[in-house]
Amino acid sequence: MCGIVGAVASTDIVSVLLQGLQRLEYRGYDSCGLALHLGAPVDGALPPGGGLWRARSTARVAELATQVQGKRGATGIAHTRWATHGAPTPANAHPHVSHGPGAPGAGRPPRVALVHNGIIENHDELRAELQARGYAFESQTDTEVIAHLIDSLYDGDLAEAVRRAAQRLQGAYAIAVLHHDEPQRLVGARAGSPLVLGVGAAADGAPTPLFLASDALALTGVAERFVFLAEGDVIDVQLGRWRILDAGGRPLPEDARPVRTLELGSQDVTLGPYRHYMQKEIFEQPRALADTLEGVEGIVPELFDDHGIRSRAAWRVFADIDRVLIVACGTSHYAGCVARYWLEAIAGVPTVVEIASEYRYRTSVADPRTLVVGVSQSGETADTLAALRHAQALGMRQTLAICNVATSAMVRECELAYVTRAGVEIGVASTKAFTTQLAALFLLTLVLAQAKGRLSPEDEARHLRALRHLPAALQAVLALEPQVIRWAEDFAAKEHALFLGRGPHYPIALEGALKLKEISYIHAEGYPAGELKHGPLALVTGAMPVVTVAPNDALLEKLKSNMQEVRARGGVLYVLADADTRIVSGEGLHVIRMPEHYGDLSPILHVAPLQLLAYHTACLRGTDVDKPRNLAKSVTVE
Template sequence: MCGIVGAVSTRNIVPVLVQGLERLEYRGYDSCGVAVYAQDGAHGGGLRRARSTSRVSELIEQVASGQVQGTLGIAHTRWATHGAPAVHNAHPHFSHGPGADAHQRAGRIALVHNGIIENHDELRAVLKAKGYVFLSQTDTEVIAHLVDSLYDGDLLEAVKATVRQLHGAYAIAVFCKDEPHRLIGARAGSPLILGVGKDGQEHFLASDAMALAGVTDQIVYLDEGDVVDVQLGKYWLLDKAHKAVAPAQRPVKTVLAHSGAAELGPYRHYMQKEIFEQPRAIADTLEGVEGIVPELFDAQANHAPGSNAARVFAQIDSVLILACGTSYYSGCAAKYWIESIAKVPCNVEVASEYRYRDSVPNPNTLVVTITQSGETADTLAALRHAQSLGMKHTLTICNVATSAMVRECSLAYVTRAGVEIGVASTKAFTTQLAGLFLLTLCLAQAKGRLTDAEEARHLKAMRHLPAALQAVLALEPQIMAWADDFAKKENALFLGRGLHFPIAMEGALKLKEITYIHAEAYAAGELKHGPLALVTSEMPVVTVAPNDALLEKLKSNLHEVRARGGVLYVLADADTRIDSGEGLHVIRMPEHYGELSPLLHVVPLQLLAYHTACARGTDVDKPRNLAKSVTVE
């Protein structure tokens, strides 16, 4: 949930930059900073910055006392996941080129960045060999040095060359002291917008239109892969192939930014926007995760002395997950991971039921609550009930760092889905899965069941998730064709096996919530134990079909449906050898993703529900009878 603000102007732009950061404070952050090109009279100009691990208000005091001012600048709010936030990790970052005394003189590049760079280790090694000095543990500093290494008098060309080497998700804003009236932005997997100033004499970059509220309401939404060259009185846009973009292709829109969460941008509904924000949300949630360490779950938690994650993970012998609705299904998926990878017994309970039945408490259980808001009444009540039974080891996966759930649990992993307005949860679900997978790996490590090679493999796969999700989102046109069929139906079945059964349940829930089509999910092996009686040509059957150990069993379930005249809609991995035919519609997923496959397979199900709801004309973002945050029992 990091925030970017940048500007080039003829006036001192610092007040606009820090005001933008204030408007982005709702996202949450643990450090902030601002950097400018400052004129030094006869000595030319240089880079100046102020950074803080306190609030933006403290940064404003720094800026005033240090007389940081300039007509070109960038600012940033950062929320670190791993390790204690520190000033040296805060953005903006400066380049420190070969031969420079890094502690005395900054280089020529200043840069801010949202997202995660998957290949930063390889790039760091190359840059170190060239003499670049690293003063932080961030992947962002790698980008700043890389731009510097490729700079030959034209910042746009340097940035174009840089982004060709970056693997992962990013939104960047960068300037160079040698070109004091130029600001370059680029995005892939993370949002970035261009703000057109009054009379075109100043222009802005931001991660959210809210940052520019009161400054400009003229917004250009950058597309995936775009690069923008912002100068005084003019700007140019390049597409992902670095070809010039005509103004009509990226029109200026009037946006009344009352709050960052309220900006739809180019989307029809908040749910659609939030589905497409998932690459960025996952990248933000994983930002700073350099290795599998228990300290990941110490962050943001108000735990008592002696209850740190390393100690707790070593002591516990089982896991109990408490959650409701969509969060419950993420917990069901986590059960497969925890038992197969960490080899720790795991139970998942519907929070609203748990405290109203007799259970057998175990003081060595790790009680895990999952909640988007951190204020869900049923889940809070279930947590307190577990604590009253003597289960003191508690951990939450939550999207709001200041919530009651984070305060009441001894450990926490705060996801960074950002504000989610649509009632039907999407990005909160996938970020919960990301946090739960990290928990699984930490438990496996604590129990001596995770080798270094396995850790490296899992981390590599997680860093690739934003790019993989972007490829899945590209399937939207095919899913829209399915939605036209579903809009005419009143019932549907969803099937999955193993780890993907909870994903089938989540898909059915999404369809129910916003289309009002009755939908049920079953473990595919249960089809012949009753649900097969419902199968007709009027009962579409959605099947999640990854290429895993249960594929052949799943294929036999598909044959059962076809033999009864049922119509199948299959989300299949490329190598499953399931082909479209009469009564069998297949969409091929871009790649098989192993244990993390649920995060990819759920996205087409979200899109199916969304487009079916659009076709039926329902209120997508505010379905009848439902509320976003359930704070009553």
């Protein structure tokens, strides 16, 4: 969701802050802003004005850049906001400031400037306390409370004021704070929301530039070394040096939060020949799958020992579990739903898939012999992390992360991990992250089948051949794009659609419907085809397109009967059919024939045309494909 970028250097960092915000635009936002400390020297000279200076906008980062044109600063913070408390207005945009007690402004410069990701749950209580002490509020946000609270606690040491304020906050937060009296100091803190320190390259004789960000991607090109902060950390960043404090204010030893080198190649964040990032990422899926499966020579538990990041004993975990619980949100939840079919049919392991935001708020029966699997593109999804922690608190300690970010909180907190290698995914509507999650979950299925004595050498060899051929098979499916575009021309004029599937292709129907509604704003619903007679058939008319996923599997004949139910009510069918299903185009029946039947891995192939359908329909309707309204890429608040 929201994005944070901050910097302390000896040279101008305005362009770094703006470029960082632009790299975080994909996360979704409805306002943005920037604050500079004009009391910090820039290239040896002080900028005119002095003190804290702020600019905010409810337009894009490009408009913010026009406001700051000509400004120079060596210490600053910047933010993209996705509105929660308070509408997206300039007054509610970050950074927020505190002038101290009394009327806002009143000719006094701001003493504190702050940006914040997360939600403060006790903000009403803190607001009332601060108002009683004379602080006036200019916004409806929970964030402004933090700025005034830090000001009220400040006694010459910003890090100490932030640490003491953090002890009063309930909820989730990542913050970056400046103070008028300390021009070359930036203090951050995190609990429940990610925050990372970036270490830049120093010019000859100059202090090392240091950065804070909510996502390492924001620092592409300016930092290659990173320190990932842990829950409860307070970081004190000064010119050329930093220290990390624990909750008691004690500095942590340097090796407590090691510096990691990451290569953040710019090729992942450039569009190249594509019109949108979503289109680019759809066509990157064959490569993403090949990268995710690289090095898989056999089915062994060690595949889930976090790709060598840490030494683990996955074989012991897999031998000790009797069932699987998958927790995830959105598209990742649908990946888990597909995996349930695989895990129960191939591995014979009872599996439950829970929407993470619901799981921890209901009474459930814990089983310590359960493997709890968290699935998330970012590894920072607040609800999924909370669900994992809830399961652990119930005594289910054996946890596995399937995630696209090796340095994420989810990977760090789980006992085992499989890090997919989809690369940076910028489009809000997930595509390549979904298919690589499915590949990882299929590998998990095979490992558990082996652990339970249900995977013969012949079956292992067959599945490995299918996995190795998967990128080429998906490439052939993407070649169907011209046919999908013809479907999209019909869909662009519609306002409703149904998606049908059976078995493991039912979650693919759900995912297809989600993609269409996310980016084209067409109301779409996915159903198990067998449920048509139990309600959805009432919606079927000639104006309601019905998309059907029709692989040549054991449920094909049942599915054909469901299709006849649609046709008998005047419905128009759009069918993704395997070559040997004997389903042919006709009046009210449009068929795209898949290049080959792919057995258990068929869901990975069938989802790609549905992604393309949503994409091209959205293009024809003129929506903002990569940044759909009201949505954010990384949901880091509840």
